Amino acid sequence: MTIEARFELHRPEFTLDVDLRIAGRGVTTLFGRSGCGKTTLLRCMAGLEPTATGRLVVGGDIWQDAATAVPPHRRAIGYVFQEGRLFPHLTVRGNLEYGYRRIARERRLVKPAEVSDLLGLEPLLGRRPHELSGGQRQRVAIGRALLTGPRILLMDEPLAALDAMSKQEILPYLERLHDELQIPVLYVSHALEEVVRLADHMVLMADGRVLAHGGLRDLLTRADLPLAHGQGASTVIEAEVRRHHDRHHLTELAFPGGTLMVSREDVREGQRLRVRIMARDVAISLSRPRDSSVLNCLPVRVLEVTADPHPGHVLMRLGLQDQVLLARITRRSLEHLGLVPDMAVHALVKGVAIT
Amino acid sequence: MFVDGISDQDLAALGLTLRLAAVTTVILVILGTPLAWWLSRTRARGKLVVEAVVALPLVLPPTVLGFYLLLLLGAQGPIQALGGPSLAFTFTGLVIGSVFYSLPFVVQPLQNAFASVGEATLEAAASLRAGPWDRFVTVVLPLSLRGYLTAVTLGFAHTVGEFGVVLMIGGNIPGETQVVSIAIYEHVEAVDYGSAHLLSALLLGLSFLMLLALYVLNGRFQLANR
DSSP, rough: EEEEEEEEETTTTTTEEEEEEESSSSSEEEEEOSSSHHHHHHHHTTOOOTEEEEEETTTEEEEESSBOOOOGSSSSSEEOOOOOOOTTSSHHHHHHHHHTTTTTTTGGGEEEEHHHHHHHHHHGTOGGGGGGGGHHHHHHHHHHTTTTSEEEEEETTTTSSOOOHHHHHHHHHHHHHHHOOOOOOEEEEEEEHHHHHOOSEEEEEEEEEEEEEHHHHHHHOOSSSGGGGSSOOEEHHHHEEEETTTTTTTTEEOOOEEEEEEESOOOOOOOOOEEEEGGEEEEEEESSSSOSSOOOOEEEEEEEEEEOTTTTTEEEEEEETTTTEEEEEHHHHHHHHHHTTOOOEEEEEEEEEOO | OOOOOOOHHHHHHHHHHHHHHHHHHHHHHHHHHHHHHHHOOOOOHHHHHHHHHHHHHSSSHHHHHHHHHHHSSTTHHHHHTTTOOTTTSHHHHHHHHHHHHHHHHHHHHHHHHHHHHHHHHHHHHHHHTOOOHHHHHIIIIHHTTTHHHHHHHHHHHHHHHHHHHHHHHTTTTTTTTTHHHHHHHHHHHHTHHHHHHHHHHHHHHHHHHHHHHHHHHHHHHHHTTT
């Protein structure tokens, strides 16, 4: 299944003009600054922007084109709004079942009990929305959307209105959704931490247009895109937990380019997870250092050296088998070490964050 | 003072008043709902004009309203010219007059209630597969219960207290168009203060109880529907 979305929308001082093919699996994040049109694109897909023109085809069904405009309530979407938008006059159970009762039996993908279980809503079922915390409300909103048996789940910054604690509370649930559900998710965010944790694909937006579209790792490390040059410039690596080293309280992770040691984490051996390596946490050494405190040293090849916003820095793209690692070093070190493309060097990784 | 008790004619006036208020309120809720919904949602320019017209009875002397209705409904009026009956001095005429007279008391609370439901909640309902009518019944109505309570109470109470419009288009036919407020006026004219007192006290008590009930229920709603 693929999703074909082409939309144009004109407003004073804002124009949306996008043409996208979205994967029918996994999480695609729409990433960009506030006001770049991410939310508007989502609203167009849901049919909530009546003045938008274009074409929307989901798994072969035309939801919108020049001749058709399926009204919002007949589109098989699940929409999670930024502010939850629960019905204040209904209990949690009433909210969850609102959409469920309105779809045909054969369209029901999950049962209310399963959703309650997946999102930990069982103890909340009898409560009213005003008795819930922000994180709980957002979990109900997600459950309510899933119960409509959507063919695509649209999530508009579901964590943006939450405090840091509630975010940490809800992210594991989103990861479970990612792992357990077959529904494609379009996830709007302007927070890179969420994106690197959840996304498979990424659509980079700016000023109502699509700047780039592709796999998360590609876009994060492309030197021609702003992501690699921002404060959060980083690489994401999919790794597997090999074992714990109890004596030093470390956890060893394996990935196709080698192994990484991180401070002991509460994870199972064999568990697959994502780690994020910030460009500013990677240093370069010509030889494998014997007298350094840095635990992780990976043999890499210099792919490319590009300018960084700060004139004293450069951004290096390093090849690690088929992965790309980013390193931000000083121009002085670049000259001192005589680093040029194709050189074999060692990347010293000072910090690894399990996301 | 209350030695004579209540006369049959006064009892009839009281019954007629309550019947008039009930019929008027039902009609106003039925007509006022779509009107208030339109006012709460439209961005049409005509909205301001319609709002002003709806609010007119708040400022207009009831006799002015009654006078024009008399011209409209009475003998040789346009309704009769089109083949309709003369509705002046009939119960139907009173109902029509009351509907205009109490219109803002029903439409305005409903409009405020509908407006406070907000587009965001309705979009959420649409994304959960509820069509327009379904959204109205299952989201807008339950969230507007307080508005309806206010509208019904004010519409009813205001119609009970009507005087000028009734006098202009209904006259004072006992059992047909004589309402309590006019009966009281009659008694005072006839210096029958006892009867006037009895009816006045009844009306005062009734109005107070209705408003008290409104405020009590409203408070309950506030607690239950925060």
